[in-house]
Amino acid sequence: MKERSSRSNIEFSIIFGLMLVITLFLALVIFNEEPSDSSGGSHPVIEGMQSGGNGAARLKGIESASFILFASTILIFVVVIVSGISRRYRNREFWVSIGIITLLILFVWYRIFTSYANYLETGELRFFLGFPEPTAWMIYGLWGGGALFTFLYVIGFRKYIYTKEDEAALNDIVEKFSNNREEL
Numbered sequence: 001m002k003e004r005s006s007r008s009n010i011e012f013s014i015i016f017g018l019m020l021v022i023t024l025f026l027a028l029v030i031f032n033e034e035p036s037d038s039s040g041g042s043h044p045v046i047e048g049m050q051s052g053g054n055g056a057a058r059l060k061g062i063e064s065a066s067f068i069l070f071a072s073t074i075l076i077f078v079v080v081i082v083s084g085i086s087r088r089y090r091n092r093e094f095w096v097s098i099g100i101i102t103l104l105i106l107f108v109w110y111r112i113f114t115s116y117a118n119y120l121e122t123g124e125l126r127f128f129l130g131f132p133e134p135t136a137w138m139i140y141g142l143w144g145g146g147a148l149f150t151f152l153y154v155i156g157f158r159k160y161i162y163t164k165e166d167e168a169a170l171n172d173i174v175e176k177f178s179n180n181r182e183e184l
Contacts, residue, residue, distance in 0.1 A: 011083045018072045018079070025065040025072075032062055056120040067113050071106060078102050081149060089160045097156070101148045108141030 043049035059066065082090070082098060116134040119125055128136040158164065 011079055014079050015076055018076045021072045022069055022076075025069045028065045029062050029069075059117065059120060063117065067109075070109055070113075074102070074105055074109060085160050089163070094156070094160055097152050101145060101152065104148065105142065105145035108137055108145060111141065112137040 040050050040052045043051045078098065085094065112134050115126075115137060119132070119134065126133045129140070130136075131139060153161070
């Protein structure tokens with residue numbers, strides 16, 4: 001039992017560490033001085049309408065923090081997925097699958113971030129399958145990453161989640177409980 005507890009502490013420690021990183025970078029962003037022209041103002045032509053602020057100015061100084069913030073959120077999600085799998089089923093194939101999917105999702109986040117930063121820097125907007133590039137990466141990439149985790153769950157259900165051995169053990173418990181209940 002002690003081994004199980006120490007392993008759970010590892011996962012808790014990773015999540016706690018990532019939460020500290022998120023808290024640190026949120027505090028950095030919150031307490032960072034707001035750049036001028038970052039919150040917009042009155043529209044120059046249409047009365048009563050507000051125009052957006054300067055996106056590049058808004059991101060200036062917090063680029064790394066915002067990138068790390070969302071990457072940490074992704075990693076928390078992955079640790080929670082891993083913690084839902086019994087340790088006895090976390091074999092090499094499982095770790096390789098989780099690692100590849102995680103790297104793909106982190107790559108997608110990198111592309112979202114860099115394509116948006118490039119747009120802010122150059123003002124040039126490229127389109128992909130009907131959406132601006134950052135939005136396309138967000139829609140197709142992050143959705144696709146979640147779909148890969150779902151696919152792994154469906155394909156690996158009998159390997160990682162509910163094996164035949166687990167099913168047999170559960171059936172034995174149900175049968176023993178049923179027999180004991182009849183005797184009462």
